[in-house]
Amino acid sequence: MSAEYPEFRLGTELSTSFTATLTERRGDSVERIPTPARLVDWLALSGFAINSCTAAQLALARELRESIHAAATAIATDDALPESAVRVINDHSIRGRAAAVLTPEGGREWRLSSTSSVEDALGVIAADAIALITGQRDGRWALCASPSCRAAFFDTSRSRTRRWCEMNTCGNRQKKARFVANRRRQPEPARNGSSTS
Numbered sequence: 001m002s003a004e005y006p007e008f009r010l011g012t013e014l015s016t017s018f019t020a021t022l023t024e025r026r027g028d029s030v031e032r033i034p035t036p037a038r039l040v041d042w043l044a045l046s047g048f049a050i051n052s053c054t055a056a057q058l059a060l061a062r063e064l065r066e067s068i069h070a071a072a073t074a075i076a077t078d079d080a081l082p083e084s085a086v087r088v089i090n091d092h093s094i095r096g097r098a099a100a101v102l103t104p105e106g107g108r109e110w111r112l113s114s115t116s117s118v119e120d121a122l123g124v125i126a127a128d129a130i131a132l133i134t135g136q137r138d139g140r141w142a143l144c145a146s147p148s149c150r151a152a153f154f155d156t157s158r159s160r161t162r163r164w165c166e167m168n169t170c171g172n173r174q175k176k177a178r179f180v181a182n183r184r185r186q187p188e189p190a191r192n193g194s195s196t197s
Contacts, residue, residue, distance in 0.1 A: 027148030072152030096123010
């Protein structure tokens with residue numbers, strides 16, 4: 001992995017990890033898959049053995065990413081699902097021809113076709129998003145409380161009250177900002193040995 005690009009934010013859900021390839025959506029956004037090769041890197045980390053990717057496939061991936069984010073945001077804010085997002089997610093899910101296969105160790109791998117491996121991987125991501133959106137997994141959609149982020153995430157915490165897409169990024173940044181603001185509001189302590197006349 002190249003040090004010239006920002007690190008990936010990999011979560012526990014495939015489709016929300018995918019939407020996290022664009023972060024700080026309300027601030028200075030950070031594109032984490034700026035090149036086709038970088039999408040190949042992300043897919044490899046997510047369990048898809050992809051050899052190459054074209055600029056057109058990267059554009060398809062970004063379209064799917066933004067459609068998943070739009071649908072998840074709509075659910076988190078109790079709005080209707082955007083028709084265009086539903087269409088894109090469904091199209092990717094239908095087009096993908098990946099097959100889940102059992103490994104000898106009892107794990108799961110994805111068998112992708114050699115001619116459309118990127119599209120197959122995108123189909124798996126779309127199907128994962130559909131499972132989350134339709135409530136097939138236990139959790140709830142929420143938006144990150146960071147004003148510069150506002151990423152949609154799937155909260156599987158016991159209380160379902162998580163506020164941040166990731167505690168080690170947005171959560172820590174907000175805690176630090178609150179700490180600094182509170183310190184500024186506190187009066188300076190009196191110095192020892194100061195005299196009054």
